[in-house]
Amino acid sequence: MLDFFRSRKLDKQLADHRPRLYRLAVSWCSDAMLADDLVQETLNKALLKQHQLEDFSHMDAWLFRILHNCWMGYLRVHKPSIDIDDVSLVNDQEPEQHYTEDQIIQRVRYGIEMLPLIQRQVITLIDLEGCSYTQVAVILDIPVGTVMSRLSRARGLLKRHLIGVHKIAAAHSHLSRSHLRSVK
DSSP: OHHHHHHHHHHHHHHHHHHHHHHHHHHHHOOHHHHHHHHHHHHHHHHHTGGGOOOGGGHHHHHHHHHHHHHHHHHHHSOOOOOGGGOOOOOOSOHHHHHHHHHHHHHHHHHHHHSOHHHHHHHIIIIITOOOHHHHHHHHTOOHHHHHHHHHHHHHHHHHHHTTHHHHHHHHHHHHHHHHHHHO
């Protein structure tokens, strides 16, 4: 009877974690369909290996670790190649109102995609998912010091990539203001 309640609790928590796993998988592989497959495989493995989860308070790290293993398994079988020209970002909002915001979002996504995989994993786990250094070390099976150095390098590369964003925003706001003045 205890196994039944444990299984029901696990099912609910897995369903609750699915959006986070999907978001993380998309940030790692930059492909929505592949991310969905990775999350499905992760949840399937979690159900099959639920006996390995001893403490439900560590479920995040346990699931992220399974997702990481699924992603590494995929990379061993397939050599990833993403043509950046095939990446399309869709926004239903008016372009005049959100041009600068879209430029920043595109630049951040592109900057994260350009990071080496090992740095992309660390920065997304810490900055996107809010994991601690220790959790990331467990998930990726690396020392905490390696997590910190990879995060530092990833943030440095991303910062250098984003330096021009402020200049783009300033130029766009100047153009918008001058355009509005000429209409009046």
